Amino acid sequence: MKKTRLLAAGAVTLAAVIAMSGCAGGEAAPEAQPTTLKLTINTPPSSFAIGNLAGQDATLSLSIYDTLVMRDLNNELVAAAAESWEYSEDRRTLTFDIRDGQEFSDGSPLDADAVVASLDLARTGPSSQAAFASISAIEAPDESTVVITLAEPDAALLPNLARPFGAIGAPSVLTEESSQLSPVGSGPYVLDQDATTVGSEYTLTRNPANWNADAYEFDTVKITVIQDPAAVVSATQTGEIDYALVSPQEVNVFPTSEFASGENLPTAIGGLWIVDRAGSIVPALADLRVRQAINMALDRDGIAESLGGGTSTATNQVYSPVDGAFSDQLLDVDAYDPAAARKLLAEAGYADGFDITVPSTVISQTFESIITQQLGEVGVRVTWEPVPFQDFYSKVFAGNYGMFFMYNAISGSDALDTSAVLQGVFNPFNSTTPELDSLLDAANVAAEDDQPESYRAINEYFVDQAWFAPMSYSSPTYVVTRSVDYTPSTISTSSLLPWTPASSE
Known part of the structure; x- marks a missing residue:
């Protein structure tokens, strides 16, 4: 993509020189027309206030606010509002050098004090408080330096700073009620209040003062709230929006002369999350052989092919296949083998099988029949208990279930994905072991270049110990109008960088 855009830029420059040489009368070349990108989100932001930027698409907030670091199109952490950073040898102190001359959209300076105010x-x-729980202090020794002191090393801190948690806002309005709907940031775009209808459509205008403004080529971005997937398809067909996620079957309704299509990078892992590893409510789950048998009872390839809608690929790992922790060498561990699963259950003392109650939600319903059948074939008798989705989390946190089906979003960071499956709903019993704690400690103190190897060791532990029973990862299909170039990227739900005006070739 970068090479194409550079070639296109060279062609434009050459064309301009030819045009100027032929204009003996001094006629000025026409100005480039403003460009607009039209996207959609399914839920409006509940607030733009720092500390409340969660549970919503991150594209809006990370377009309005800058962060100390950011992810590029290759999913690498790169400099943003901070032009550089450095860890101390013990990984407990992180020092940032703030770019000079930055301003918020209200004209106030983005300096070290502003960063400290937002992060505090x-x-x-x-x-955001859970994301920064490892921080013990944030200081600004001078106007261009920010020092973060950690109570303990935390490999997830840098990637968390690139998320909305790390947004930097103008100090004068941070705690004002107006910040909920009228954010003041320094990001590549500014929220156009006059052209925005809260809860329905949000209009962003390009911020030429942003340090990275040249990387964002659209003058205006309109983001419309559309909750109905069928309405998204219709709006894309009629040109109301430029890009949409669709099913592989729906691609056929978009003429190739007007739309391009393709497959995004993996976005989520779906499967059975075995959470009661101590056997508190389901004693059988405390036995490694039982957890292995559950994994071996699942025909992942068959399930992905028959129920994945053409966007799923079988996996036995909780990490994205494009990230460092993932290992092809682990894919055959606890592979589909019902006979071996029955043998393991017998060895664990469950020759007659055992019963388990699992919550039934709108997320699991598509998979319930096949899971019941395949686990039942080896002796695991599943009863699905209907649970309204709004009650799902509270019931899981209350320790009502030893296992459930759910999807977990892939962040693009091994550290964040590890934290996600060891906290909250995916670990309501706070399970851990001395061996896992040792592996986590090693990953948290590892330098960036060494982290993939450290997290592969954690992934291997998860697979060998059958901590979970992942089934597949999802790679959604997209369509995009041919007036827009789109680069599939992990950051497509948090940045506008993947979209550019179509290059003329």
């Missing part, structure tokens, strides 16, 4: 607020914010 985020440390107590309901949506």
Whole structure:
């Protein structure tokens, strides 16, 4: 993509020189027309206030606010509002050098004090305090330096700073009620209040003062709230929006002369999450052989092919196949083998099988029949208990279930994905072991270049110990109008960088 865009830029430059040489009368070349990108989200943001930027698409907030670091199209962490950073040898102190001359959209300076004010607020914010729990202090020794001191090494800190948790807002309005709907940031775009209808459509205008403004080529971005997937398809067909996620079957309704299509990078892992590893409510799950048998009872390839809608690929790992922790060498561990699964259950003392109650939600219903059948064939008798989705999390946190079916979003960071499956709903019993704690400690103190190897060791532990029973990862299909170039990327739900005006070739 970069090579194409450079070639296109060279062609435009050559054309301009030829045009100028032929204009003996001095006629000015026409100005480039403003460009607009039209996207959609399914839920409007509940708030733009620092510390409350969660539970929503991150594209809006990370377009309005800058962060100390960001992810590029290759999913690498790169400099943003901070032009560089450095860890101390013990990985407990992180020092950032803030770019000079940055301003918020209200004209106030983005300096070290502004960064400290935002991050201190985020440390107590309901949506971000858990992400920054390892921070013990944030200081600004001078106007261009920020020093973060950690209570313990935390490999997830840098990637968390690239998320909305790390947004930097103008100090004058951080705690004002107006910040909920009228954010003041320094990002590549500014929220156009006059052209925005809260809850329905949000309009962004390009911020030429942003340090990275040249990387964002659209002058205006309109983001419309559309909750109905069928309405998204219709809006894309009629040109109301430029890009949409669709089913592989729906691609056929978009003429190839007007639309391009393709497959996004993996976005989520779906499967059975075995959470009661101590056997508190389901004693059988405490036995490794039982957890292995559950994994071996699942025909992952068959399930992905028959129920994945053409966007799923079988996996036995909780990490994205494009990230460092993933290992092809682990794919055959606990592979589909019902006979071996029955043998393991017998060895564990469950020759007659055992019963388990699992919550039935709108997320699991498509898979319930096949899971019941395949686990039942080896002796695991599943009863699905209907649970309204709004009650699912509270019931899981209350320790009502030893296992459930759910999807977990892939972040693009091994550290974040590890934290996600060891906290919250995916670990309601707070399971751990001395061996896992040792592996996590090693990953947290590892330098960036060494982290993939450290997280592969954690992944291997998860697979060998059958901590979970992942089934497949999802790679959604997209369509995009041919007036827009799109680069599939992990950051397509948090940045506008993947979209550019179509290059003329």
